[in-house]
Amino acid sequence: xxxxxxxxxxxxxxxxxxxxxxxxxxxxxxxxxxxxxxxxxxxxxxxxxxxxxxxxxxxxxxxxxxxxxxxxxxxxxxxxxxxxxxxxxxxxxxxxxxxxxxxxxxxxxxxxxxxxxxxxxxxxxxxxxxxxxxxxxxxxxxxxxxxxxxxxxxxxxxxxxxxxxxxxxxxxxxxxxxxxxxxxxxxxxxxxxxxxxxxxxxxxxxxxxxxxxxxxxxxxxxxxxxxxxxxxxxxxxxxxxxxxxxxxxxxxxxxxxxxxxxxxxxxxxxxxxxxxxxxxxxxxxxxxxxxxxxxxxxxxxxxxxxxxxxxxxxxxxxxxxxxxxxxxxxxxxxxxxxxxxxxxxxxxxx
Numbered sequence: 285x286x287x288x289x290x291x292x293x294x295x296x297x298x299x300x301x302x303x304x305x306x307x308x309x310x311x312x313x314x315x316x317x318x319x320x321x322x323x324x325x326x327x328x329x330x331x332x333x334x335x336x337x338x339x340x341x342x343x344x345x346x347x348x349x350x351x352x353x354x355x356x357x358x359x360x361x362x363x364x365x366x367x368x369x370x371x372x373x374x375x376x377x378x379x380x381x382x383x384x385x386x387x388x389x390x391x392x393x394x395x396x397x398x399x400x401x402x403x404x405x406x407x408x409x410x411x412x413x414x415x416x417x418x419x420x421x422x423x424x425x426x427x428x429x430x431x432x433x434x435x436x437x438x439x440x441x442x443x444x445x446x447x448x449x450x451x452x453x454x455x456x457x458x459x460x461x462x463x464x465x466x467x468x469x470x471x472x473x474x475x476x477x478x479x480x481x482x483x484x485x486x487x488x489x490x491x492x493x494x495x496x497x498x499x500x501x502x503x504x505x506x507x508x509x510x511x512x513x514x515x516x517x518x519x520x521x522x523x524x525x526x527x528x529x530x531x532x533x534x535x536x537x538x539x540x541x542x543x544x545x546x547x548x549x550x551x552x553x554x555x556x557x558x559x560x561x562x563x564x565x566x567x568x569x570x571x572x573x574x575x576x577x578x579x580x581x582x583x584x585x586x587x588x589x590x591x592x593x594x595x596x597x598x599x600x601x602x603x604x605x606x607x608x609x610x611x612x613x614x615x616x617x618x619x620x621x622x623x624x625x626x627x628x629x630x631x632x633x634x
Contacts, residue, residue: 285309285312285354285598286352286353286354286355287312287313287314287335287352287353288305288312288313288314288353288354288355288356288357288594289314289316289337289349289350289353289355289356290302290305290313290314290315290316290356290357290359291316291317291339291341291356291358291359291360291362291367292316292317292358292359292360293313293314293315293316293317293323293326293334293357293359294315294317294319294322294323294325294326295317295359295360296444296445296583297359297381297583297586297587297590298315298359298360298587299326300584300587300588301357301359301587301590301591302315302326302334303330304587304588304591304626305591305594306330306334308595310333311334311335313333313335314334314335314336314337314349314353315327315334315335315336315337316336316337316338316339316349317338317339317360318338318339318340318341319338320336320337320338323336323337323338324336341360341362341364341366341367344366344367344370347370350370350371350374350376353376354377355376355377355378355379355594355598356371356376356377356378357379357380357381357590357594358379358380358381358382359381359590360448361382361384361387361448363386363387365387365390365391365394368380368390368391368394368405369394369397371403371405372394372397372398372401372403372405373397373401374401375401375402375403376403377403377404377405377597377602378403378404378405378406379405379406379409379590379593379594379597380405380406380407380409381409381410381414381586381589381590382407383412383413383449383452383494383495384452384495385493385495385498388407388408388413388495391405391407392407392606394606395605395606396605398604398605398606399604399605401604402604403604403605404597404602404603404604404605404607405605405606405607406593406597406602406606406607406608406609406612407499407606407607407609408495408496408499408609408610409586409589409590409593409609410585410586410589410590411437411559411561411582411585411586411589412435412437412494412496412511413494413495413496413499413608413609414496414589414609415561415577415585415589415620416435416437416494416496416511416561416563417496417499417500417608417609417610418609418610418613418616418619419435419561419562419563419575419577419616420435420496420500420504420506420509420563420565420610421504421610421611421616422563422575422616422617422634423563423564423565423573423574423575424504424505424506424565425616426565426573426575427565427567427571427572427573428567428568429567429568429569430505430506430565430566430567431506431507431508431566431567431568432506432507432508432509432510432565432566433500433506433508433509433510433563433564433565434479434481434510434512434563434564434565435494435497435509435510435511435512435561435562435563435564436479436481436483436489436511436512436513436514436560436561436562436564437489437492437494437511437513437514437559437560438483438513438514438515438516438558438559438560438561439513439516439559439582440515440516440555440556440559440580440582441515441516441517441520441549441554441555441556442516442554442555442556442557443555443556443559443581443582443583444550444557444583445582445583447546450545450546450549451542451546454542454545455536455537456474456492456493457474457475457524457528457533457536458474458475458528458531458533458534458536458537459473459474459493460472460473460474461474461493463497463508463510464498464501464508465507465508466507472491473491473528474491474492474493474528475491475492475524475525475528476490476491476525476528476529477490477491477512478490478512478525479512481562481564483514483560483562483576483578484516484558484560484578487514487518487521488514488518488521488522488525489513489514490512490513490521490524490525490528491510491511491512491513492511492512492513494513496509496511497509497510497511499608500610503608503610503611506565515555516555516556516558517554517555520554556580557580557581557582558578558580559578559580559581559582559585560576560578560579561576561577562574562575562576563575563576574633575632575633575634576631576632576633577620577630577632577633578630578631579627579629579630580629581627584626584627585623585627585630588623588626588627589609589623591626592619592622592623592626593609593612593613596612596613596619617632617634620632
């Protein structure tokens, strides 16, 4: 087989993906990033069963590494989608764990090129988007004529993230975005329109600009998809909701405030690493169906999802073009159940 190139493969999520795939494919995994030293140090922890490589996405002077690559797993945000473009040109399979809607939209534009060069490119790989997409899709398979799906995402404040993930969250607390409802589009504000949902206890969830709702509106027949978020701290969640009403949340977009908050969260002074996601659907006959996934470690869940997706792509003939996970994974209950083999603490309710 050709090698699997994991870009950002020594990072928080990427390292988990690398460890699992290295056990299955020793000496066939290339771990790349800007720091060759970090890549080599990580390789040493795996008895040098992986291949370290220096790769700077801002300066792809040499692309020789891609000549012997059959699959790329992207674990960092490539704002200019240079690698995705290259994979579409060269017919290399591509998996991206990004939650950034701007990056997702750019990769979606490579669909025709990917089909032409027989490249399979998969998006919405992780918790949200990813698990949330699968749960929403499963709802449409259990109910006829689903009209609306409400997605609820509970995130633990004790979970450790990368710099970009924290910044994305703070930037979006004070954002406005468009939501589709049938043929109409409405501009909404993040952290408004709370809805009380039972998910590890009753709590309020607030609108948030996760990409899953936009993707599902485009790729399914669901008339309205709405995603809301809450933190495991009810007090902090509702406090942010109150601050949003007054417009004070604008301070979270300031760089100095973001650095201070990121440093605070990294000290793990509040919250846990719990996560939970739920999809609730209602159809034209007012019938309802709900399903959920709970566990610990959002980053770990994203990594497990990516590993299992990569194995599926290697085991079966993946369709060419750009696709989202809920359109690629056919047996959703089976796929989610398989994730429990990575971590027995994962709970699934259908």
